[in-house]
Amino acid sequence: MAFHDIRFPDNIGRGAKGGPRRKTQVVTLDSGREERNASWATSRREFDVAFGVRSNDQLQQVVAFFEARVGQLHAFRFKDWADYKSGTASRAIDAEDQLLGAGDGVTVAFQLRKHYGDDVSEYWRVIEKPVAGTVRVALGGAEQFSGWSVDTSTGVVTFDTPPALGVEVTAGFEFDVPCRFDTDSIDTLLDIERTGSISSIPLIEVKGE
Secondary structure (H helix, E strand, O other): OOEEEEEOOHHHHOOOEEEEEOOEEEEEOOOOOEEEEEOOOOOEEEEEHHHHOOOHHHHHHHHHHHHHOOOOOOEEEEOOOOOOEOOOOOOOOOOOOEEEEEOOOOOOEEEOEEEEEOOOOEEEEEOOOEOOOOOEEEEOOEEEOOOEEEEOOOOEEEEOOOOOOOOEEEEEOEEOEEEEEOOOOOOEEEOOOOOEEEOOOEEEEOOOO
16 A cells, blocks of 8 residues: 555535544443543544535546546545635634744754644644645744645654754644545446436545654
8 A cells, every 4th residue: 555645636525425434432320420431542534525516527536536546445535625824724824824843952853733722722723744845934923934844745844953941832734634445435326317426425534654
């Protein structure tokens, strides 16, 4: 298996259904009270892109993409149109969108991440597949136009010189979700007018690709 650094067709993915999934074990006691336990420490995205197929040409495009990935074997990029920016969808990317950490005068590598939460609880999502050319970085609120690089295959930002002690490291970016097909078969329906459709094309997020 391998990660293919190519994105699922945007024009089809935009019509996808799906989002984050959690796995929670819920046990109802004899008293009627519940015991709940989170099986996963992080969420996992799942999508069905069949809803984005609107023509026979697009159907053939999906089949070609599926064949090139050898079914479930190889992972790829997918743009989740509902959540693909470091900030809100309506606002331009800003170098201070997300806090990556604070300098200690030694560390040069910082992982891209995105914050979700409220006053009660929070969740930091690791971002591994930023979109090339969209990442902006700031140190202590001052945007840095040089002196750093980002690995778009891991989402790690590396500085030429370690940020000074206590200096906040922030970033703004667009990102993709690393996914694979969650099926080894594509069932198409060709009607009498020869316009095709697919009932379901499930995708699932993969970790560490």
